[in-house]
Every structure is written in structure tokens, then in C-alpha cells.
Amino acid sequence: AQKVTQAQTEISVVEKEDVTLDCVYETRDTTYYLFWYKQPPSGELVFLIRRNSFDEQNEISGRYSWNFQKSTSSFNFTITASQVVDSAVYFCALTYWGKLQFGAGTQVVVTP
Amino acid sequence: SAVISQKPSRDICQRGTSLTIQCQVDSQVTMMFWYRQQPGQSLTLIATANQGSEATYESGFVIDKFPISRPNLTFSTLTVSNMSPEDSSIYLCSVIAGVGDTQYFGPGTRLTVL
Numbered sequence: 001a002q003k004v005t006q007a008q009t010e011i012s013v014v015e016k017e018d019v020t021l022d023c024v025y026e027t028r029d030t031t032y033y034l035f036w037y038k039q040p041p042s043g044e045l046v047f048l049i050r051r052n053s054f055d056e057q058n059e060i061s062g063r064y065s066w067n068f069q070k071s072t073s074s075f076n077f078t079i080t081a082s083q084v085v086d087s088a089v090y091f092c093a094l095t096y097w098g099k100l101q102f103g104a105g106t107q108v109v110v111t112p
Numbered sequence: 113s114a115v116i117s118q119k120p121s122r123d124i125c126q127r128g129t130s131l132t133i134q135c136q137v138d139s140q141v142t143m144m145f146w147y148r149q150q151p152g153q154s155l156t157l158i159a160t161a162n163q164g165s166e167a168t169y170e171s172g173f174v175i176d177k178f179p180i181s182r183p184n185l186t187f188s189t190l191t192v193s194n195m196s197p198e199d200s201s202i203y204l205c206s207v208i209a210g211v212g213d214t215q216y217f218g219p220g221t222r223l224t225v226l
Contacts, residue, residue, distance in 0.1 A: 033213050043220050050214050100157065
């Protein structure tokens with residue numbers, strides 16, 4: 001069965017600090033996708049990044065970067081130089097048969 | 113990506129009544145899903161809305177409680193039937209669009225049952 005674990009319930013930082021969100025997953029599939037979504041207080045779910053199981057190259061996109069390590073089943077996400085607008089709940093998710101299994105989410109609070 | 117709209121955006125309903133939520137996509141999509149997010153919780157998949165056939169429900173969700181229609185490739189409805197306060201949640205539809213099984217979500221319907 002698929003499982004996604006986000007052990008961090010809440011992270012509080014001061015603006016301009018970096019924030020790293022942890023995600024550990026379990027799956028028996030050999031081909032899968034991993035995602036990060038952001039849910040600001042307004043409630044909509046915003047797609048941030050996708051990584052497929054065959055591509056372990058870590059990338060940077062603007063202030064976002066991610067570290068995918070298949071050997072440890074981890075898919076961590078970093079926000080560099082955080083801003084108040086980054087305050088939101090961040091969800092890690094794993095696909096199975098086209099559906100999504102979400103983690104519990106991590107609340108990020110960025111204060112000025 | 114895809115542009116997804118939902119109606120209503122929010123509603124307050126009385127116990128025992130039913131509410132139908134609409135989901136409209138700006139392009140034809142094969143896969144469409146309905147999720148529930150209870151207060152302070154993560155998202156849980158209710159069902160996959162299949163065009164031209166009955167929806168496929170996840171464990172713990174039944175058609176009598178959450179009937180779903182999918183008349184075409186751009187539209188679906190979810191009905192929350194015989195509501196109780198425990199049904200107070202955000203209901204979101206999503207579609208797979210673009211590459212890599214990426215799901216895009218509608219803005220959600222915030223339901224409060226009194």
C-alpha cells in the first residue's frame with residue numbers, strides 16, 4: 001500500500017530563513033510520481049513540483065529546490081529566503097494508478 | 113495545466129439535506145477525481161469520476177452518500193446526501209492534465225452543515 005509521511009506538523013521561521021520540508025514515502029510500484037502542493041489560507045491547492053521515479057536529479061526553480069533520494073524513499077523540499085507569502089500548508093503526494101496519496105501536510109509560518 | 117471551476121464556492125446547509133457540487137474544466141480530460149478535506153486534515157480521495165459509467169469509490173465512501181455524475185469529459189457533479197455535521201469539509205475536484213499524471217485542483221467548495 002502507498003503511504004506518505006510528513007513528520008513535521010508545523011515549522012515557524014523568520015522571513016529570509018530557509019525552510020526544508022521532509023517527505024518519506026512507501027510504494028511497491030517501480031514507476032511513480034511525487035509531488036509537492038501548496039495550500040495557502042484561501043484554500044486552493046497549488047501544484048508546485050513533480051518528480052518521476054526514474055529521475056533523481058535534484059533541481060532548483062527560483063526559490064524552490066528539491067532533493068529526491070530513491071534509496072531512502074525521501075523527497076524533501078526547500079524554500080530559500082522565505083517570504084511571508086510562503087505561509088501555507090505544504091503537502092507531499094505520491095501517485096498510484098493515477099490517483100494521489102497525500103501526506104498529512106506541514107504548516108509553514110513565516111513571520112516578518 | 114487546466115482551468116477548473118467549482119460551484120458553489122461555499123454553502124451552509126441544514127442537517128438531512130443534500131447539496132450538489134459542480135466541477136467544470138476548460139478542456140476535455142480523461143481522469144477526474146473528487147477529494148474531501150476535513151477541517152485541519154489532509155485530502156482524502158472520495159472517488160474517480162468515470163465518463164459514461166459509474167464512479168469508482170474508495171474504501172469508506174459509498175454511492176448512496178456521494179453520488180457522482182460525469183456526463184462528458186469537461187463536467188462532473190458530486191452530491192453530498194443526507195448531510196450531517198460530520199460532512200462539513202472542503203470538497204475539491206481535480207483532473208489530470210499535461211504530463212506526468214499531474215493533478216490540478218479546483219478552488220474547492222467549503223461546506224458547513226449545521
